[in-house]
Amino acid sequence: MYWEEDKECISRADLEQLQLERLQATLYRVATHVPFYRKKFRELGIDPENFSSLDDLRQLPFTTKQDLRDNYPYDLFAVPLREVVRIHASSGTTGQATVVGYTENDIKNWSKLIARILTAAGVTKDDVVQIAFGYGLFTGGFGLHYGAERVGASVIPISSGNSKRQIQIMQDFRTTALVCTPSYALLLADVIEEQGINLASMSLKYGLFGGEPWSEAMRNEIQDKLSIIATDNYGLSEVMGPGVAGECRERKGLHLNEDHFLVEVIDPDTLEPVAPGEIGELVITTLTKEAFPVIRYRTRDLTRLIAEPCLCGRTLTRMERVLGRTDDMLIIKGVNVYPSQIEEILFEVEGTKPHYQIVVEREGRLDKATVLVEVVESLFFDRIAKQNELIDLIKKRLATELGIGVEVKLVEEKSLERSEGKAKRIIDKREL
Amino acid sequence: MLKIKNLEAGYGKLRVLKKVSMHVAPGEIVTLIGANGAGKTTLLSTISGLVRAAGGEIVLQGKNIEKTAADKIVYQGCSLVPEGRQVFATMTVRENLILGGYVQHRKGNKNFRDSLDHVYELFPVLKERSGQLAGTLSGGEQQMLAMGRAMMAKPALIMMDEPSTGLAPLVVKAIFRVIKKLREEGNTVLLIEQNAKAALSIADRGYVLETGKIILQGPAKDLLSNNDVQRAYLGRDVG
Numbered sequence: 001m002y003w004e005e006d007k008e009c010i011s012r013a014d015l016e017q018l019q020l021e022r023l024q025a026t027l028y029r030v031a032t033h034v035p036f037y038r039k040k041f042r043e044l045g046i047d048p049e050n051f052s053s054l055d056d057l058r059q060l061p062f063t064t065k066q067d068l069r070d071n072y073p074y075d076l077f078a079v080p081l082r083e084v085v086r087i088h089a090s091s092g093t094t095g096q097a098t099v100v101g102y103t104e105n106d107i108k109n110w111s112k113l114i115a116r117i118l119t120a121a122g123v124t125k126d127d128v129v130q131i132a133f134g135y136g137l138f139t140g141g142f143g144l145h146y147g148a149e150r151v152g153a154s155v156i157p158i159s160s161g162n163s164k165r166q167i168q169i170m171q172d173f174r175t176t177a178l179v180c181t182p183s184y185a186l187l188l189a190d191v192i193e194e195q196g197i198n199l200a201s202m203s204l205k206y207g208l209f210g211g212e213p214w215s216e217a218m219r220n221e222i223q224d225k226l227s228i229i230a231t232d233n234y235g236l237s238e239v240m241g242p243g244v245a246g247e248c249r250e251r252k253g254l255h256l257n258e259d260h261f262l263v264e265v266i267d268p269d270t271l272e273p274v275a276p277g278e279i280g281e282l283v284i285t286t287l288t289k290e291a292f293p294v295i296r297y298r299t300r301d302l303t304r305l306i307a308e309p310c311l312c313g314r315t316l317t318r319m320e321r322v323l324g325r326t327d328d329m330l331i332i333k334g335v336n337v338y339p340s341q342i343e344e345i346l347f348e349v350e351g352t353k354p355h356y357q358i359v360v361e362r363e364g365r366l367d368k369a370t371v372l373v374e375v376v377e378s379l380f381f382d383r384i385a386k387q388n389e390l391i392d393l394i395k396k397r398l399a400t401e402l403g404i405g406v407e408v409k410l411v412e413e414k415s416l417e418r419s420e421g422k423a424k425r426i427i428d429k430r431e432l
Numbered sequence: 433m434l435k436i437k438n439l440e441a442g443y444g445k446l447r448v449l450k451k452v453s454m455h456v457a458p459g460e461i462v463t464l465i466g467a468n469g470a471g472k473t474t475l476l477s478t479i480s481g482l483v484r485a486a487g488g489e490i491v492l493q494g495k496n497i498e499k500t501a502a503d504k505i506v507y508q509g510c511s512l513v514p515e516g517r518q519v520f521a522t523m524t525v526r527e528n529l530i531l532g533g534y535v536q537h538r539k540g541n542k543n544f545r546d547s548l549d550h551v552y553e554l555f556p557v558l559k560e561r562s563g564q565l566a567g568t569l570s571g572g573e574q575q576m577l578a579m580g581r582a583m584m585a586k587p588a589l590i591m592m593d594e595p596s597t598g599l600a601p602l603v604v605k606a607i608f609r610v611i612k613k614l615r616e617e618g619n620t621v622l623l624i625e626q627n628a629k630a631a632l633s634i635a636d637r638g639y640v641l642e643t644g645k646i647i648l649q650g651p652a653k654d655l656l657s658n659n660d661v662q663r664a665y666l667g668r669d670v671g
Binding site: 014017018020021022024025028029032049050051052053079083103104105108288290 | 435437438450451453454455457488645646647648649650654657658659660
């Protein structure tokens with residue numbers, strides 16, 4: 001089943017023609033309407049009027065997360081705000097957040113691309129879709145929501161959290177498709193098991209999971225425990241949100257919606273394209289976005305492209321599930337956490353040393369993060385009460401800054417491992 | 433059907449088309465809209481071979497035609513309905529139509545009756561006026577004649593340059609109804625229009641040309657709701 005067969009099964013030659021047309025129009029628009037790109041193009045001597053081949057893309061500058069931050073909140077928008085009908089922001093806090101906007105047409109296209117992904121996963125208008133992604137500035141909830149409505153499914157906008165209620169509604173409303181992060185699906189599976197609920201009494205058939213990296217082992221576990229077909233989908237708010245790519249029922253990689261996104265895979269160090277099929281950083285150029293077009297956005301996600309044709313008949317290239325991140329950003333409980341944020345706080349708290357370690361592990365199904373902080377010797381031998389005070393202070397500051405609760409442990413000076421002068425900041429014990 | 437890549441054209445030193453890329457798939461109505469002087473007519477003239485391309489590619493049904501002479505392009509299945517009709521005023525309606533069938537005649541298809549009947553079916557008024565001199569027809573009728581004449585060549589792609597120019601709103605409606613009908617019969621149409629609203633409401637897809645560049649493209653109904661298009665071409669002040 002396809003949602004848009006003419007696009008999902010388009011011939012390579014037709015796709016390239018379409019991509020070129022759309023890229024030329026996009027370049028012209030960003031050069032005209034976005035000062036950031038106009039300036040960059042001028043500096044590099046690029047005349048968008050002379051852009052004539054998809055291969056010319058390599059001459060264009062990259063756009064990074066930092067560029068988005070520097071232009072906070074609206075400076076990268078290519079249309080005036082009155083034409084923007086929706087604003088989302090990436091998870092993060094003041095200073096770290098990046099803002100993206102959508103025109104009416106952007107929302108239409110977004111819904112359409114989500115509809116493709118839902119259809120590829122098996123969802124039809126007969127399904128009842130429970131969306132357990134957070135609704136809010138995060139793109140996950142609303143992105144999937146509009147696409148599911150477009151398909152004509154019955155949508156339950158339950159948002160995230162409250163597992164017991166999720167399961168109650170799943171039973172009562174006869175949910176057939178669950179949309180959430182894979183780790184949350186596992187958590188729900190555990191609760192279902194604990195409560196001794198008979199799976200046969202539930203109507204669940206499909207699970208569409210995204211928003212965080214997961215493994216094949218995790219997929220198998222989810223599929224077994226919930227007896228559903230679990231598919232992966234991918235996206236990031238900077239280029240649109242979910243809907244960039246999604247798996248079909250073959251479950252052998254995610255079809256990229258190449259008529260709306262031009263993708264490259266580069267070596268994150270040399271910035272040159274990797275050999276076909278090699279692992280590298282995914283770089284995305286939007287082809288149809290009106291409000292927030294991006295040119296060569298560095299996603300920091302590591303993946304590789306799969307050239308072999310897919311059995312499902314779609315001609316859109318597949319990417320392998322995201323294998324990791326090029327930078328040190330951590331995703332804890334679905335929230336993006338940068339070690340630098342933690343560092344900043346520790347710098348401000350008296351008595352601590354700028355040496356710390358973040359240990360992330362899975363406790364049951366959920367992420368648990370512990371920050372180990374070196375403290376000055378005097379304090380370490382101080383009274384427990386004073387130590388607890390300090391711990392509470394750091395905890396509170398971290399919770400406000402990061403938006404998630406983390407554990408804090410004080411350790412002796414110089415007790416944290418250092419290699420070649422560089423501290424090992426992150427110990428990720430999670431096994432996906 | 434038609435694929436254009438990085439097409440450049442101009443007159444003397446004047447560069448009118450700047451790397452224009454677009455395509456028309458079989459059975460589609462694609463419209464190209466733009467203000468006066470954007471390069472719309474130059475684009476059609478370049479596809480038809482009346483203006484030489486300075487660069488880029490035009491592929492019609494798999495064959496490159498950017499260096500092909502205008503008369504040969506007609507034989508390859510691409511007919512132009514020129515702006516301002518340009519019917520042969522001192523000939524009858526029927527004679528005008530028969531001239532349009534010349535290509536089919538040369539291809540050895542001696543029986544132009546079928547095509548003529550088909551054109552009369554599309555435009556009953558032409559049948560009524562078949563013996564009348566074309567110059568005595570009204571503007572709308574002349575436009576229908578120009579379209580009928582192009583149809584006589586049984587083209588794979590019909591290109592129309594501003595068919596609504598200088599016509600009363602009611603006549604424009606009738607003309608656009610026929611264009612829609614042509615598509616229903618499986619014809620492929622590239623429609624160039626200043627009347628963006630009328631063109632976008634019957635087209636499948638659209639391109640917006642501005643100073644020789646395609647600045648927007650997409651499904652026609654999306655372009656109708658695009659604010660840039662509304663402001664610039666639909667005369668609506670948004671916000």
